[in-house]
Amino acid sequence: MTETTKPRLLVLIGPTAVGKTKMSIELAKSFGCEIISGDSMQVYRGMDIGTAKISKDEMEGIPHHLIDIHEPDYPYSVAEFQEQTGRLINDITNRGHLPFIVGGTGLYIESVCYGFRFSETGADEEFREEQFKYAEEHGAEALHRKLAEVDPESAERLHPNDLRRVVRALEIFHLTGTPHSAQLAAQKKESPYHLCLVGLTMDRQMLYNRIEERIDLMLQQGLVDEVTSLMDKGYAPGLVSMQGLGYKEIVSYLQGKYSYEEAVELLKRDTRRFAKRQLSWFRHMKDIEWVDVTDSENFSASYKKIHDIIAGKLLSNIEYNSKKTN
Template sequence: MKEKLVVIVGPTAVGKTKVGIELAKRLNGEIISGDSMQVYRKMDIGTAKVTVNEMDDIPHHLIDIKEPTEPFSVAEFKDLVQPLISSINEQGKLPFIVGGTGLYINSVIQNFNFANTPTDLQFREEMEQFVKEHGVEKLHHKLKDVDSVSYASIHPNNYRRVIRALEVIKRTGKTLSEYQQTQTTESPYDFVFIGLTMERDILYERINHRVDLMVEQGLIEEAKNLYKKGVRDCQSVQAIGYKEIYEYIEGKVSKEEAIETLKRNSRRYAKRQYTWFRNKANVHWFDMTDANFIKKITEIQHFIEGKLYNHSEIK
């Protein structure tokens, strides 16, 4: 018998956190964060980290486990998540991975083998130097002609993943997604892959409102505290929400320009998330636009039960 698992994905601001918690309450579940940024302590506002009140007594995992100066990789995510899935199943509960970091989530459900991943340390050093001399945008542009999927799905600021995509092409002759397909075996899980979607105009309004709310809640102060503590050339603050505010802190742009850039980058990120997840054939999509929330949650709940349980197993 394979271990059971529910995965909930979708673009930023679509409502994954709320949906995941409500379903976990109904289905005796625990939540594993599928967000590569919520692992970092002291980075709460800019990552839209779930609050204790929002958790509503549902256990959450992989939140606040790293210092902002520490790296975090997809391989480490997989190594941490798979034992958690086993532990939650052993307790007779249902694990939910909830988040928007597609590669991280896919590494778990498809059980990627990172031991065989090709590496080229000299190439990485060359690309790191290229970033210092020419910037992340020009590095990102290198992907455009050779790996359009990675170009669309990886943010320029996440330059280490851009380097990784270029490295895979150099070492294997395959794009990152093509190489991952060669690593894919039958999933070790009996899983349901739920995608949340929303009309784009409404989603973009929600994203803009979320950024305004983050600023009201103290995003700029949070970023200043990190900056003062020396958290600068680190993976954590390359993320959307911090990179833009750092430019304001360093006097490169005005506060208003930083906020508008953050909104724009967040909208673009949502589009890239859609691109990533839309290419996954096993995602079952639910439209959250103008939805009656309770009715929609009940619909998703029944779908999960129908996929994972015999009628006699449903509690």
């Protein structure tokens, strides 16, 4: 299949709080896109504030997919995301629109862009239970250090509290003797799509300031009440969803493990570290056209740069309308 006959796919990536949402809406209006969320946490209903989920008003009529599709106790996986997104890309293309993935979950997005094959490595339930027990007894950080010894690259990309994925990476090494990161690196990095990958970046300190401002806004919007409501509904703190940024820190505050001030500071620190890991992941990906949006006051200049990149990459053989959204 040649580049011109492959389905077209637009992707906008970047760290949390860099400004993907606003940019994605303006681009979607220009290029007749339907947006597919590439965020592994926005699939969960009732988890709106802590995930900075886009509101209906903010969507401005642009169709969005893979948002609010599961309850918080559902174990969403990268393999499911890949399957659903592949189907959506076909459907959106058949409707005459441009599929547009927007998000920051590196493995999820890369798995679609390059058609990763997720082999059924198998499972060792006894080993898995041992690892969860080890984390319970010695702490998530101690388990994360075990992963760092055998698969430092995966450890760098996974937060210690992401127990399910840390345990799975350890399990893959246990079963195969090969680090999970090495298996991913060995994948054939050829896209099944005519791909346009755009990455947003900005001055690191400015990004960190934006992260802290966003967290302050989340708290004003009622993040503590949102987490309290989830716990009242019976969603356990150990769930993958409840281990997400903004949730695990507030859970710890509500359980009395930290003061409010300590929990907020921990959330800001962990989110800064998460943004750093996101950038580390994306830097390993190829084909990304990076656009520096540090001058956030000059949105139109950044938008024009990105618009021109997309037009040059994708518009040679497609027809689009600047307001095409149906």
